[in-house]
Every structure is written in structure tokens, then in C-alpha cells.
Amino acid sequence: MAGEKKEALLEIRDLKVNYKVYKGTLKVLNGVELRVGKGERIGLVGESGSGKTTTLKSILRILPYNASIEDGRILYKGIDLLRADERVLNEVRRREIAMIFQDPMAALNPVFKVRDQLYDIIKESARGKLAKEEIEEIAYRLLKEVRLPDVERVMDSYPFQLSGGMRQRVVIAMALASARELLLADEPTTNLDVTIQDQILRLLADLTMKRNLSVILVSHALGMVRKMTDRTYVMYAGDIVEEGDSGEIFENPLHPYTQLLVETAPKLTGNWNPRGVPGRIPDYLNPPPGCRFHTRCPFAEQICREKKPPMIAVEGGKRVRCWLYYKR
Numbered sequence: 001m002a003g004e005k006k007e008a009l010l011e012i013r014d015l016k017v018n019y020k021v022y023k024g025t026l027k028v029l030n031g032v033e034l035r036v037g038k039g040e041r042i043g044l045v046g047e048s049g050s051g052k053t054t055t056l057k058s059i060l061r062i063l064p065y066n067a068s069i070e071d072g073r074i075l076y077k078g079i080d081l082l083r084a085d086e087r088v089l090n091e092v093r094r095r096e097i098a099m100i101f102q103d104p105m106a107a108l109n110p111v112f113k114v115r116d117q118l119y120d121i122i123k124e125s126a127r128g129k130l131a132k133e134e135i136e137e138i139a140y141r142l143l144k145e146v147r148l149p150d151v152e153r154v155m156d157s158y159p160f161q162l163s164g165g166m167r168q169r170v171v172i173a174m175a176l177a178s179a180r181e182l183l184l185a186d187e188p189t190t191n192l193d194v195t196i197q198d199q200i201l202r203l204l205a206d207l208t209m210k211r212n213l214s215v216i217l218v219s220h221a222l223g224m225v226r227k228m229t230d231r232t233y234v235m236y237a238g239d240i241v242e243e244g245d246s247g248e249i250f251e252n253p254l255h256p257y258t259q260l261l262v263e264t265a266p267k268l269t270g271n272w273n274p275r276g277v278p279g280r281i282p283d284y285l286n287p288p289p290g291c292r293f294h295t296r297c298p299f300a301e302q303i304c305r306e307k308k309p310p311m312i313a314v315e316g317g318k319r320v321r322c323w324l325y326y327k328r
């Protein structure tokens, strides 16, 4: 949907996040800018360590204790979540924005049955008080919707009694119970078999589409991101380096980093190619000045080492943060 401006649901502006570690301060997010329209499906890609999870956790304000948000705004329906009080944040977390984590076990409590955990979430996310039968009905319907066989048995299971794929379906059901506006899916299929990965991603695509939910999907499976999302943001070392229609981004990548990312990605399977982009992500203790990618870029010039490039609008509604596209 090139050029079509949907009403913004979420807008991240100039987000800077650091982590304190023993050796000093890791300057990770370096001014992230990202926008999600209502009902829009966004892909967020980039190699391991680029800051994707940090970005998603910032939205829900669930960063670890050693993280600090240095700057920026996260406008959700016009409210800045970085400055909102706990009451507002909890409301948003309970009812509007949900996150699916890389590890499904992290979202599940090992000592409670699926039934209890799902009921709790449904109760919490309801506006008023629900009768027991209503809660049961919603839970049952959700587990059916994520296509779990033998719903009764699943309800009475502890998380460890389920397979990885089943667990992730339960996690999706829980997320759907509380996400009325936006779903943050952080590599929802990493720990699963390749065949199951595909099924789960399709299921997610299906259910979110049906509900007209906005989605941010983080995945190394570029083929799936391309199929499942409207627009994609490419992240490198804490910067968004390219954004545009998902089809365009993967077919005609402009940023040298995106080009390498697409070239070195496996074509069909969802697995990350261990070869990947040559070189390594920079040290966040001392990130390179200028364009953070210049240390690995085959086209780097003097200016790239000195000055961070601006986001440059190019044809096809794409934007790219690279001096190569700057008209001098």
C-alpha cells in the first residue's frame, strides 16, 4: 500500500536506550523512529543484537532494571507511554498491547495449569466483571481459535506437559485475550521446528487479520515477514536504516546493510543463515561515529565515518538512512 497514510496508532520518536553493564554504558538504541498505523502490520528485521527486543520492550516499559531510556517519545493514541503513570501503563498492558516473547516458557507460569493462567488474563483484560461461565466460554473459544486439538486436555495441562508448538499456541491465545489494538510478536517461532514455524506464523497472520489488530513482527524469517506484513523496518545496531513496503524492501533493498541481509538470507526456510552478513555488529560501549554501519559497509566514504546520515526519502515511499542516496 505505497504512500497510503493510515492513522497512526503508535509512533516511536528518537528513542534512545542504554544498558549499564560492569564495563560501562552500552549505547544501544540510537534514535529509533517507527510508526504503526491502525490495523497495519509491521515487520522489524535485523541481525542478532541490533536492538529489536529492546525496542519492543520499551513500548510496554518492561525493560530490565539496568536499562535506561535516555530520550524519545512513544506516542500511543497520542499518549506518551514513556511519561505515562503506572495506572495508564497497566491498563494498556492488560487490555490493548500484548507481547509474544522469543521463549514461550517465559510467558507461562510453570506451576499453574493453562486453565488458571488463561482465566486470569481474561478476567484482567475485561472491562467489567465477567461471570465464570463467560470466562470459560472465552477461554474455550480462544484455544479453539489457535487450533489446539483436545481443548479440555490442554486446559488441564501444566505448560511442561505440552509440546513446544502447543505451548506457543497457548501463548498466542493469551496474547489475543489482552491485545485489542497491537500485538508485539518477538520471534514467535524461534524455538520451534521449521514445519511448525510456518503454521504458527500463518495462524498469527490469520487471527490478527480477522481482528484487525496492528502487529509488529520481529523475525529472522524474511520470507515470512515479507508475506505477512505491509511495511518493514530494517534495524542495524540500534538505528532504523531503511523502511518501506515489505515487498519493495525485500525485492529492491537500497541500504547496503539491507542488501547484504537479503542476499545472505536463506530463500525458503525460516532459519537464519549462520553465514549472515560478513563482520560483526559494533561494540555498543564505543559505537562507531557517523553511520554505525560504516565499519562493515563496502561503500563507505569519509562522510560516513563522520556524520550520521539522515533518513532520506526515495521513490516508492521508501526511506533510507544512507549517504549514498543524499543528493549533493
Ligand SMILES: Nc1ncnc2c1ncn2[C@@H]1O[C@H](COP(=O)(O)OP(=O)(O)OP(=O)(O)O)[C@@H](O)[C@H]1O
Pocket (backbone or CB within 6 Å): 019, 020, 021, 026, 028, 046, 047, 048, 049, 050, 051, 052, 053, 054, 055, 064, 066, 284
Ligand atoms: N539485559 C541487558 N543487559 C545489558 N545489555 C543488554 C541487555 N539486553 C540487551 N543488551 C544489549 O543490547 C543489544 C541489543 O539487544 P536486543 O535483545 O534488543 O537485540 P535483538 O535485536 O532483539 O537481538 P536477537 O535477534 O538476538 O533477539 C545487545 O547486543 C546487548 O548488547
Ligand SMILES: [Mg+2]
Pocket (backbone or CB within 6 Å): 052, 053, 054, 102, 186
Ligand atoms: Mg530479540
